[in-house]
Amino acid sequence: MTMHTTTLALSLGGLLLVGSAQAQENKLYLFNWTEYMDPGIIEAFEEAYDVEVVQNYFNSLPEMFAKLNAGGVSQYDIIVPSNYYIPRLIETGLVQKLDKAKLENLDNVREQFRDPSYDPGAEYSAPYQWGTTAIIYNTETFPDAPKSWSLMFDPEVNPEHPFALMGDGQVSMGAACAYLGHGYDCTDPEAWQEAARLIIDTKGRDTFSGFTDGTPSLQQLARGVTHVGMSYNGDYLFFKDEDPETFETLDFMIPDEGAEMWVDAMVIPAEAPNPDMAHKFIDFILDAEVGAQLSNYNYYASPNAAAEPHLDEVLTQPPVTPSEDDMARLRFTPSLEGDALQTFQQLWSEVQSR
Numbered sequence: 001m002t003m004h005t006t007t008l009a010l011s012l013g014g015l016l017l018v019g020s021a022q023a024q025e026n027k028l029y030l031f032n033w034t035e036y037m038d039p040g041i042i043e044a045f046e047e048a049y050d051v052e053v054v055q056n057y058f059n060s061l062p063e064m065f066a067k068l069n070a071g072g073v074s075q076y077d078i079i080v081p082s083n084y085y086i087p088r089l090i091e092t093g094l095v096q097k098l099d100k101a102k103l104e105n106l107d108n109v110r111e112q113f114r115d116p117s118y119d120p121g122a123e124y125s126a127p128y129q130w131g132t133t134a135i136i137y138n139t140e141t142f143p144d145a146p147k148s149w150s151l152m153f154d155p156e157v158n159p160e161h162p163f164a165l166m167g168d169g170q171v172s173m174g175a176a177c178a179y180l181g182h183g184y185d186c187t188d189p190e191a192w193q194e195a196a197r198l199i200i201d202t203k204g205r206d207t208f209s210g211f212t213d214g215t216p217s218l219q220q221l222a223r224g225v226t227h228v229g230m231s232y233n234g235d236y237l238f239f240k241d242e243d244p245e246t247f248e249t250l251d252f253m254i255p256d257e258g259a260e261m262w263v264d265a266m267v268i269p270a271e272a273p274n275p276d277m278a279h280k281f282i283d284f285i286l287d288a289e290v291g292a293q294l295s296n297y298n299y300y301a302s303p304n305a306a307a308e309p310h311l312d313e314v315l316t317q318p319p320v321t322p323s324e325d326d327m328a329r330l331r332f333t334p335s336l337e338g339d340a341l342q343t344f345q346q347l348w349s350e351v352q353s354r
Helices: 037-050 062-071 083-091 102-109 171-180 187-203 215-224 233-243 275-285 288-298 303-312 338-353
Strands: 028-033 054-058 126-138 163-165 209-210 226-234 250-253 259-266
Touching: 028 275, 037 275, 037 288, 054 062, 054 275, 062 083, 062 187, 062 275, 102 209, 102 288, 102 303, 126 187, 126 215, 126 233, 126 288, 163 250, 171 187, 171 226, 187 338, 209 250, 215 226, 215 233, 215 250, 226 233, 259 288, 275 288, 288 303
Parallel strands: 028 054, 163 209, 163 226
Antiparallel strands: 126 226, 126 250, 126 259
16 A cells, blocks of 8 residues: 555556457566565566566555456456455455465465455455554654644644645544544444544644645655644655655654554456466465565565565564554454445545535
8 A cells, every 4th residue: 555656657548458468378467556566576476487567556446446447357467455445346246266276375374364354264365465554743843742643633732733634535534433432443324424524624724734645645744744644654664764864753653542454455357367377476475585575675564474584674563563552453444335335425525525
């Protein structure tokens, strides 16, 4: 779930061209978040299987879902959605079950990811990376900052310093729900209504700078445009390592009220042109050393238990690996379907329009 540099997608009009070449066995079409894959891994896979990997990128889950619905289901061999979109992909028939007989390295997956709530029995997905979404704040501005979403939602705690919420409606609503005591993973319509009112009130404050996702939020914080924002732990650590002086005053915080834990997983579209090569790619990523190489590149936690001995030390401690206390407060963003999804979308549209 990363987007820490601007990457040109190998695409035309945002979608790959479809042609007879796509069905060739020596190509694999990967649809992933930007800057989320070590080029060295791609090169090694291409060499190992005499295949060309064509990468296309998305910056948000709604964008990914829309492209699949617009024909991408037959254009890509591997996509990397986040956990709460996986049930939606399964329900709409956009992805196919994995052939586990072709995945020798599946046993490397940590126990906690083998039977996930978003894909019981891991029938359709294999975990890629996992991380958290929480608060990034300026420690000079808030030297005694409470470990709380009140940095955004309480004008008495933060009366004068600019802040931004995340553009992903479920994440921002989850934060508001957590602050109100309903839990980050709330699904009760009344709790959503209360959270929506809170965000609408928050939008009315002079210090609210807008809805800003992941990397742009970090860039705003680095420039001092905002003093509080929401982003991903791996992106934060990546930027801090790249520019330690600028990011020296910024810190990552998981609020006591709770926050998001997410898993990005590899799935195969229902009409993938090369499903056999897709299984080879998934198995390659699940290799112990390759799994570690992936995390060492993008600063996110590995769901691969066998990779642990090969991980850089910084990945085994906060903010990449949360403390036990923080882990107890993390929740998956709920997967919404049917009436619940429609209700949420109506509320979020109202939040955005007010």
